[in-house]
Ligand SMILES: [Zn+2]
């Protein structure tokens with residue numbers, strides 16, 4: 001078990017299965033929202049200086065429902081797929097072009113830091129308008145009662 005900085009020296013020359021785990025703080029996510037650990041089950045392939053990483057990231061985020069304003073935990077799972085090469089192996093302009101591509105990273109020959117990519121992928125996975133459940137009844141527009149716990153007197 002390691003965090004999201006892969007030590008390239010410990011990788012076998014071909015396929016590696018790597019289990020990674022980190023706290024929200026370790027990948028730079030707010031702990032108030034990301035209370036459970038972030039795990040990754042990765043398949044890491046190393047071929048010379050090129051490294052490909054594929055796998056599944058999992059965690060859960062504490063969100064506030066836009067309808068009833070209750071907090072709830074949303075399980076978050078996202079597929080990760082990226083390539084990395086050693087910086088300095090290709091010319092500078094090519095590297096800059098590649099860096100704009102979300103799925104291309106650079107490593108220093110020793111360590112591959114996945115934290116920024118992991119952070120971005122998890123954040124992109126969050127809904128813009130979170131709902132605690134698909135059919136959340138929300139709050140009563142008249143009295144403001146939370147209809148997820150039961151009907152209010154207005155409906156009688
Ligand atoms: Zn709700």
Ligand SMILES: [Zn+2]
Nearest residue numbers: 140143152154
């Ligand atoms: Zn009401």
